[in-house]
Amino acid sequence: MLGRAQFIQLILFTPLASLCGNQGSVPETPVPLIFQRQLQNNIRIRQYSVTVETHIHILKSAPYLLVFRGKQYHFVDRVALSRIEEFQEATKNGRPGNILWSLNRAAFVSEIFLGGYKFTQDKYRLKFVSTDRWNHLECHVYQVDPIKKHHARGDDSYFQGKIWVHPDDCTIVHSTGLYVPASRLHFSLVEFHNFEFEFSWVELQQGLWLPAKVITNNSGLTRDDTYPEFEAITLFRDWTLL
DSSP: OOOHHHHHHHHHHSOHHHHSGGGGGSTTTTHHHHHHHHHHHHHHHTTEEEEEEEEEEEOSOBGGGTBOSOEEEEEEEEEEGGGHHHHHHHTTTTOSBOSSOBOOHHHHHHGGGTTGGGOSTTTEEEEEEEEEEETTEEEEEEEEEEOGGGOOTTOOEEEEEEEEEOTTTOOEEEEEEEEEESSTTSOOOOTTTTOEEEEEEEEEETTEEEEEEEEEESOSTTOOTTSOOEEEEEEEEEEEEO
16 A cells, blocks of 8 residues: 555656546546546645736725725735745735725635645546537536535535546646535635636646636626625746745
């Protein structure tokens, strides 16, 4: 049985072609490999620092939230993704908002991890939906739903939505969705609860996929009315190995 260190080494250095190979022609087959590949990418991107540019646009007034006009905010940060928790702490001051609400741009950055350690096959159900062309790439599209019975009392929230999967190496290259409470009886304290988002990755070189953009908005059908309507665009550039 592999130890933790051996397992991490295995998934980091397994050739990408061996992960999916020809199995991409049968969309239902590589589901376990999608989870494995996402874990691999979550570990890999923590080895980098990146420049993060965040644009937040408050779309309209909301007097009951003490918002009387639209407004725009712009931030540029250099973030070591292995220390994302420190970045979250550092951005507590100077957030857009007031005494009734605030937006933490670090939470938008955290969306690239797609649930992090919780994105595993025992906690999520993937169902093949269709094939779809995204960014000139023919992808397999899956519906992602959390498995409610696995939610522990201390959990905050889980991703629910759709993912676009590279047919050759099982990388999730695009997703749309939102985070939902761990259960209907559990109040989620996560910063971006009920916010819709989509994120995309870019292949900087063969087999090396890194986050490119996250769009977060609070203006759709799931809008959280404890926040004003807004759209946030988070861009990632200038990747450097730590």
